Amino acid sequence: MSNSENFLAIRVEFGGGLELLFSNQRSHKLKIPANISKNSVGKPADIDYLIHHLRDNLLKERKELFMEKDTVRPGILVLINDTDWELEGEGDYILQNNDEIVFISTLHGG
Amino acid sequence: MPKTCALCKKSRAILKRPKTGQQICKECFFYVFETEVHNTITESKLFQPGDRVAIGASGGKDSTVLAYVMKTLNERYNYGLNLFLLSIDEGITGYRDDSLETVKRNQEQYDMPLKILSYDELYGWTMDAIVAEVGRKNNCTFCGVFRRQALDRGAAMLNVDHIVTGHNADDIAETVLMNIMRGDIARLGRCTLICTQGEDTIRRSKPFKYTYEKEIVMYAYFKKLDYFSTECIYSPDAYRGHARTFLKGLEAARPSAIIDIIHSGEAFEVSEEVKATQKLQQTCKRCGYMSSNELCKACTLLEGLERGMASSGITERARKRLEAEGPAPDSLRTIPFFKPPSGNPTVTIEVPS
Structure with missing residues (x-):
């Protein structure tokens, strides 16, 4: 199998102040394994996996402002290819090659 | 599988509305978002033709979307309003100076006159100087009291009839919760009013009273509006922070909780005996x-x-x-x-x- 079949190219954008937790950089390009193992069972990579991956690899500070329990903190909006993740199965959405995932915090003052 | 818009039944849905649970497309979202604000404005009879209205503008998401929507509705429905942007410069280096740059861009983008009034000009103290004096514990008290009065004074300088602010449904539900927890009956009675007016002060309204924060942020995102989003460097209001975290948790479990809390606050009646002691x-x-x-x-x-x-x-x-x-x-x-x-x-x- 070629490399491109094992990995997915994912673009991640942060907004609404969340970028401050990620080196103050709004846009990130990632390579994510297409298949992951969870509790020694193989499965395709989903948004939940991406969120943990971001926390473990890109998050620079105050992880409690990004995650709570096993998902993003309430008040953070997620868009999958410009669609509300609530319409796409939220954390269970299976990542596809060239997906664009946007995280926007609503928590900062107006 | 792509889902179809519940309103037009044609386009692909991009948003689940927290208030109704409906799945709607981008064009229908813009339409219902703007129309609901218009309905709030007309049902509450907020304005008269010819009114001079200042939009309290901080450069943040709520006031940026408010300025854009007020301009849109004023043109679409011929409200006949003269709109102004009014910003308060608290004098917080690295925070307010940056957000005021956003307001200055909004002034150009929306073609509205802008007035900036500073704490330094009005009180002789910037927030930086106040924090140096009082520390970081009670500085939000100073800032809150000073901002409220500064907005009224800025509005008086502009000779406007009315100030509109970007307070949204989430903010109001938070305030209801805070007033209940603090037992502040007087504020609980008035915090859900869409429009308030003191004896000789300028009317103040919240056209986004029923607008969810999620939809404001989504609207700004899909319209690509230019807003500023950095936390104030002088520790945020801790008490409000607790109410906010609690409310966001409630919303995640049941999105209608926000509007339900506002309705509870509205239905709350302060007895005449209690009023008499105020x-x-x-x-x-x-x-x-x-x-x-x-x-x-x-x-x-x-x-x-x-x-x-x-x-x-x-x-x-x-x-x-x-x-x-x-x-x-x-x-x-x-x-x-x-x-x-x-x-x-x-x-x-x-x-x-």
């Missing part, structure tokens, strides 16, 4: 601003700062210590006397070129 509004003897005591809160806080006893506006003990030192000296710096708007604007305002 203090009457009067005018501050020093600056002429509305007040529930002889001195308004801003004058009290400013006197403490000027006399080197900043905590006298916060705790009872410190206030007694200040009083023991005798009356305020005649040379004390005070806030210019408040003149409610009448006639022409008393300031020149920046008009976009």
Whole structure:
């Protein structure tokens, strides 16, 4: 199998102040394994996996402002290819090659 | 599988509405978002044709979307309003100076006159200087009291009839919860009002009273509006933070919780007996601003700062210590006397070129 079949190219954008937790950089390009193992069972990579991956690899500070329990903190909006993740199965959405995932915090003052 | 819009039944849905659970497309979202604000405005009869209206603009998401939507609705429905942007510069280096740059861009983008009034100009103190004096514990008290009065004074300078602010449904539900937890009956009674007006102050309204924060942020995202989003560098209001975290948790479990809390707040009735015990509004003897005591809160806080006893506006003990030192000296710096708007604007305002 070629490399491109094992990995997915994912673009991640942060907004609404969340970028401050990620080196103050709004846009990130990632390579994510297409298949992951969870509790020694193989499965395709989903948004939940991406969120943990971001926390473990890109998050620079105050992880409690990004995650709570096993998902993003309430008040953070997620868009999958410009669609509300609530319409796409939220954390269970299976990542596809060239997906664009946007995280926007609503928590900062107006 | 792509889902179809519940309203037009044609386009692909991009958003699940927290208020209704409906799945809708981008064009229908813009339409219902704007129309609901329009309905709120017309049902509450907020404006009269010819009104001069200042939009309290911080450069943040809520006020940026409010300015855009007010401009859109004013043109679409011929409200006949003269719209202004009014910004308060609290004097917070690295925070407000950056967000004011956003407001200046909004002035160009929306073609609206902008007035910026600073704490330094009005009170002789920037927030940076206040924090250096009082530390980071009670500084939000100073900022909140000073901002409220500064907005009214800026509005008086612009000679406007009305100030609109970007407070959204989430903010109001938070305030209802905070007032319940603090047992603040007077504020609980009025915090859900869409429009408030003191004796001689300018009307204040919240056209986003029923608008969810999620939809405001989504609207700004899909319209690609230019807003500023950095937390204030002087620790956020901790008490509100708790209410907010709790409310966001409730919303995640049941999105209608926000609107339900607002409705509960609206249905809350303060009995006449309780009302009778509440203090009457009067005018501050020093600056002429509305007040529930002889001195308004801003004058009290400013006197403490000027006399080197900043905590006298916060705790009872410190206030007694200040009083023991005798009356305020005649040379004390005070806030210019408040003149409610009448006639022409008393300031020149920046008009976009």
